[in-house]
Every structure is written in structure tokens, then in C-alpha cells.
Amino acid sequence: MESTNMKIGIIGAGAMGSGIAQIAATQEHTVVITDTHRSALDKSQKGHAKILARLVEKGRLEQGQDHEILRRISYSTNLNDLAECDLIIEAVVENLAVKKEIFKNLSDLAKPDAILASNTSSLSIASIGAAVEDASRVIGIHFFNPAPLMPLVEIIPAISTAPEVTKKAKEMIDAWGKTTVLAKDTPGFIVNRLARPFYGEAVRIYEEGLADPATIDWAITELGGFRMGPFTLMDFIGHDVNYAVTETVFKAFYFDPRYRPNFTQKRLVEAGWLGRKTGRGFYNYAEETDNPQPQKDEELGQHILWRILVMLINEAADALYLNIASAEDIDLAMTKGVNYPKGLLAWANEKGIAHCVETLDRLQSEYGEDRYRCSPLLRKMARENTTFKL
Numbered sequence: 001m002e003s004t005n006m007k008i009g010i011i012g013a014g015a016m017g018s019g020i021a022q023i024a025a026t027q028e029h030t031v032v033i034t035d036t037h038r039s040a041l042d043k044s045q046k047g048h049a050k051i052l053a054r055l056v057e058k059g060r061l062e063q064g065q066d067h068e069i070l071r072r073i074s075y076s077t078n079l080n081d082l083a084e085c086d087l088i089i090e091a092v093v094e095n096l097a098v099k100k101e102i103f104k105n106l107s108d109l110a111k112p113d114a115i116l117a118s119n120t121s122s123l124s125i126a127s128i129g130a131a132v133e134d135a136s137r138v139i140g141i142h143f144f145n146p147a148p149l150m151p152l153v154e155i156i157p158a159i160s161t162a163p164e165v166t167k168k169a170k171e172m173i174d175a176w177g178k179t180t181v182l183a184k185d186t187p188g189f190i191v192n193r194l195a196r197p198f199y200g201e202a203v204r205i206y207e208e209g210l211a212d213p214a215t216i217d218w219a220i221t222e223l224g225g226f227r228m229g230p231f232t233l234m235d236f237i238g239h240d241v242n243y244a245v246t247e248t249v250f251k252a253f254y255f256d257p258r259y260r261p262n263f264t265q266k267r268l269v270e271a272g273w274l275g276r277k278t279g280r281g282f283y284n285y286a287e288e289t290d291n292p293q294p295q296k297d298e299e300l301g302q303h304i305l306w307r308i309l310v311m312l313i314n315e316a317a318d319a320l321y322l323n324i325a326s327a328e329d330i331d332l333a334m335t336k337g338v339n340y341p342k343g344l345l346a347w348a349n350e351k352g353i354a355h356c357v358e359t360l361d362r363l364q365s366e367y368g369e370d371r372y373r374c375s376p377l378l379r380k381m382a383r384e385n386t387t388f389k390l
Contacts, residue, residue, distance in 0.1 A: 013037075026148075115165055155181065231283070310360060
């Protein structure tokens with residue numbers, strides 16, 4: 001399968017599917033994008049024309065290059081038009097039953113050597129692959145939104161995925177100029193698993209009355225160097241989406257207390273205060289509204305930052321301990337996938353492994369909750385006075 005002459009199929013003409021189609025066509029592949037709704041395809045086509053024209057205006061594409069890219073993309077409501085594709089990437093709603101039905105259909109119509117991939121952000125690749133007669137050709141290829149701009153792509157082989165399929169998939173996406181990381185087929189993979197405490201511990205601090213959202217966001221951005229604070233980010237993502245992911249991960253991990261959702265966000269969803277898209281979330285987005293200003297107390301800010309950061313570090317250490325990904329890929333995923341200012345394992349080395357263990361043990365002793373249990377790997381490293389090899 002020559003990667004330069006591949007025909008790429010995309011299922012789903014939403015933001016993610018359209019973005020992946022744009023990347024593939026820009027890399028000179030012939031692309032077929034399918035959707036059951038003609039209106040979605042029309043919107044995708046208009047969006048492509050607009051985005052590519054803007055890239056020409058900005059000098060990122062040469063004059064006429066936008067038209068060449070557009071000519072490589074065809075839009076169809078017929079799944080059978082993917083029959084000659086070498087790689088098919090599904091990018092539809094995060095619903096296992098819907099995805100399995102699509103892959104069941106692909107099992108019959110796709111070429112025997114075609115790679116069948118799902119862009120799922122957290123669903124089981126093994127479950128999706130079980131719908132295909134030859135599950136060895138099914139893999140997870142998870143792009144981040146917006147796909148053309150975000151450099152990271154998680155490559156997730158299932159237990160049923162053939163090693164050569166994993167190798168080919170990684171080589172293809174690398175050739176598209178993306179940064180790929182390999183992840184085990186577990187809930188949330190790398191990024192969506194490791195990022196849970198960024199939201200969960202921030203809300204917990206707020207619920208305790210230690211600080212308000214503005215102060216916590218200030219500590220994370222000004223003192224921690226993160227681009228966006230957790231409350232601003234939750235408002236941006238939408239509480240309906242963010243809460244649903246938290247709930248899904250909690251159930252998927254057999255109700256592990258580390259991933260427990262919170263009532264604060266649940267009430268926002270129930271009230272319809274979903275964040276920016278509804279004009280109200282943790283903050284009020286109505287015009288001329290004065291939102292509370294942060295309490296810029298350096299000592300309090302450092303305490304908030306470290307408490308959230310040590311929970312993120314603990315999650316990263318546990319992912320390494322359980323062989324979810326390599327140390328290098330874990331840090332790469334968080335810096336390239338969600339723009340963390342530095343890798344979590346590198347941060348652990350910098351702060352001191354023993355300090356991480358002491359903090360977690362103090363939190364667990366104080367709260368008596370399993371959510372603060374220290375990763376066995378961190379404890380072993382503190383005992384042996386070692387650091388993460390990156």
C-alpha cells in the first residue's frame with residue numbers, strides 16, 4: 001500500500017471529519033467524505049472552500065492550491081463510495097452502538113486490505129472491532145479538535161489489531177506531519193484519562209470553599225503557565241460535553257473514586273448553564289457583566305496549583321505503571337494534545353518524586369479518600385530515589 005497514492009475515506013462530515021478530510025487532501029490523497037445528511041456534506045464543502053481560501057490569503061497555501069485540494073475531495077451520502085479506499089476513518093457521534101453498526105457495514109464493503117479506523121476519544125477499540133469480520137484491521141486513530149491545527153494524534157491498537165496495521169497506521173499519520181503517540185486500548189486513552197483531575201480537583205477545591213473559579217483559574221494560568229484555567233476551559237468545552245465524558249470515564253473505570261463526577265457541574269447541566277454556548281456557566285458571558293476578580297494571593301495560588309498538578313502527575317505515573325503508554329509518549333501527549341506547559345513526568349522530576357508522594361499521602365490522610373491514593377510507581381521511585389527517564 002503506497003501511502004502517497006492512498007485513497008482515504010471519512011465517515012462523518014462534522015467538524016472532526018471535515019478537518020481530517022482537509023488534512024488528507026492537503027497531503028495529496030484522494031478523499032471521499034460520507035454522511036447520511038446532505039446538509040452536513042454541503043456545510044462541510046462550503047467550510048473547506050472558505051478555510052482553504054483563507055489559507056491562500058494568509059500565504060500558507062500558494063495561489064490555486066486551494067482549488068487543487070478541493071478537487072481531491074468528493075462528498076457522498078452513499079457509504080458504498082468508500083469501497084475502493086485504502087484507509088477509512090470513522091468520525092461520528094460518540095455512541096458505541098452507532099459506531100458498531102457502521103463498522104459492521106464496512107466489514108462487507110471495504111477492500112480486504114483496507115485499514116478501518118475510529119476517531120473515538122474514549123470508546124473501546126476492541127468493541128468496535130468486534131463488529132468486523134476481520135478485526136485485525138481495526139484501529140483507533142484519535143485526532144484532536146481542530147484536526148488541521150492540533151499536532152497530536154493518538155494511535156490505539158486493540159488486542160485484536162494486527163501489528164502490521166498499527167505500524168502502517170502510525171507511518172501514514174506521521175507522513176501527514178502529525179505527532180503520533182501509541183496508547184493502550186483503555187478508557188480515555190492518554191489525554192482524556194490524564195486530564196480528568198484538571199477539572200475534578202479544581203471543582204473539589206471550589207466546593208470546599210478554598211477559592212472561587214476566578215482565583216483557581218488565575219493560579220493555574222499565571223502561576224502554572226497553562227493557557228486556560230479549568231473553569232474557563234469547562235465553560236468553553238460545554239458542561240454537557242465535559243460532564244458526560246467524566247461520567248463515561250467514571251463508569252468505564254468501574255466507579256474508581258479518582259474519576260467521580262461532581263454535583264456542582266451536574267447542577268449546571270441541569271440548569272442549562274452549559275458555558276459560553278448558553279451565555280452562562282461558571283462565568284456569566286452576558287454583555288457588560290462584571291465577573292468576580294481573582295484573589296491574587298501567591299501562597300494560596302501556589303497551594304491550589306500544586307494540589308491540582310500533583311493529581312495530574314499521579315495520573316500520569318499510574319498510566320506509565322499500567323503500561324498505557326511510554327513515558328515519552330505520555331509527556332508528548334499532554335504538551336501536544338492539550339498544550340500543557342511541560343510534560344507531567346518531567347514536572348514530577350522537577351518538583352521531586354518524594355515531594356509528590358508526601359503531598360498525596362497527606363491528602364489521603366486528611367480526606368480519607370481513595371481518590372488521593374499514590375501510584376505504586378511514584379512510591380517505589382521515591383524509595384529508590386530515582387526519576388522518570390525521558
